[in-house]
Amino acid sequence: MSKVERILSVKDQACKAHKASKKLAVLETAEKDRALQVVADRLEAEYKTILQANELDLEAGRRNHFDDAYMDRLALTKERIAEFAQGLRNVIALQDPSGVVKSEWTLENGLHVQQVSVPLGVIGMIYEARPNVTVDATGLALKSGNTIILKGGSSAIYSNQAIVEIMRCALEETKIPKEAVQFIASTDRETTKQLFTMKEYIDVLIPRGGGQLIQTVVENATVPVLETGVGNCHIYVDKEADVEKAIQIIVNAKTDRPAVCNAAETLLVHKAWLDLHHDRLINAFQQHGIHAFADEYALPFIPRADKATEDDWANEFLSRDIAVKTVDSVLEAVEHIERYGTKHSEAIVTENEQHAEIFMKLVDAAALYHNASTRFTDGGALGFGAEIGISTQKLHARGPMGLHALTTVKYIMRGSGHIR
Structure with missing residues (x-):
């Protein structure tokens, strides 16, 4: 694939995610929860497919002499896949953060004002070795009414492809369009950088991984970044x-x-x-x-x-x-x-x-x-359900980022012919 073709491919995926976000934003909580349940069940049922793909990643890791800690983060088992599925079910049990009236008041002139939580829209997720992030991030994004574009590291490419394909197939049985979950399969770094500038379609980027990855995204992105941090x-x-x-x-x-x-x-x-x-x-x-x-x-x-x-x-x-x-x-x-x-x-x-x-x-x-x-310092340990990352910045979100971190607000005013 030429550089031009890669750019067009990423743009096409971003465009599809953007369009799907409009459909997802109007779904009821029950419809989103049912979709997550279908995805969780399908992941467990097709664990062998995921493990076969994971073995290809592990073989590559052994050839590249990855250390034990890295291999542990990369390795999947039937039990770990069951944990992925349970993580989605835990998210189902959480309150839907979108559509919540955070505050409301009526002005002296009778104009009624509401501050309402709404999805961010399209999330671009750039991360490294851990395949569980693929499931956790997708579950949190869909529950909060967001679509997601996933760009995992090359070391887990086969595992992530298998997981995303299973999730997208499962979504075909639900009211959430499969286009709500996009996966960039290219391992070319230039392809990743295309995400940095897709401001027309992507509302926020979330990098999760080592310091070099995070710094690259922060320094080069024109899309707003929710910065996660390394942990010294x-x-x-x-x-x-x-x-x-x-x-x-x-x-x-x-x-x-x-x-x-x-x-x-x-x-x-x-x-x-x-x-x-x-x-x-x-x-x-x-x-x-x-x-x-x-x-x-x-x-x-x-x-x-x-x-x-x-x-x-x-x-x-x-x-x-x-x-x-x-x-x-x-x-x-x-x-x-x-x-x-x-x-x-x-x-x-x-x-x-x-x-x-x-x-x-x-x-x-x-x-x-x-x-x-x-x-x-973990979303699950603190009762947030699965987390999409741990923010070390101070604006919008800080600490473990669960569902509420993936929403913003709208001000909705209702009047009866009010003018100023």
Whole structure:
């Protein structure tokens, strides 16, 4: 396919999604819910087709020597596909965010004003390895009345194609047109860039993946971007932290799923706490296979640790590696997060309420935790259902983006011949 043909193909798909958005916007909630149920059932029924396609992606990953964490994000099983389907059913159970009267009032002249939530329209979703995003994003988009154009990474191309084809076929049995879900199958980066400028048809772009992908979209798009962020997340263990709470939070935040964006990447620890409890910390590291890159103060306490470099403080390891930085106060911890954090998720472990309050007020991040793991920064964990991404920006949406983040508002005025 020539460059011109690729551009025309993307434009044609965007145009179809735009037209379908007008049909989707007027459907009742029950009609959208039934469509999601049909899609969920079909995904489960045709899991073998998805697994066969996934094996092609895994074979390519092995040839390209992808690391274990990347392969884990890419790999599908019958159970994971069942989880995709259940995620759609969870979305069905949620309140439809479109068509909700958010506020209303009547002016002194009798003109009635309503602020009503409405779908964004057409969402362009650009993401990397995880095929579950294909299902999660589609479910959230359709439930909220939006159509979606999916552009997944080349490493999951076969899996994503199979999933989208099954979903589109399922939609033919429903009132949602199959054109509401578009998938760009080309792995050419120039094709992806065409999405960036389709402002006539696409209302918002949502990039989800590594820092380079997100930055490319933010810097090059003329379509508005809902920016999701990489997760250089910190756990600060204060001088007055309970040792049992601290250890379990560190272990969970680092090892539960190391390759996700809400996993902890840096441990900030008060020197006085480390002096007293380094044996417990070392045992936890050894028991759970955590490897440390430590500063000069912490290095003698942690066997087999490497000396941390400047790059380690900013690194999103996505593995069982962790950077360890010692500090003398909560304010020093805050300063470190301000310099190296990505405004994603940050936690403090302390029994000192004043220190916790200082942390909460001064740290600039989408999600903050006191005596809890950063792993809760997730749409499902917070009761949103599936999420379309975690926003680290401040306009329109911040934090896990569920259904409500995929709507905007209209002001609807009703009068009786009013003029001004």
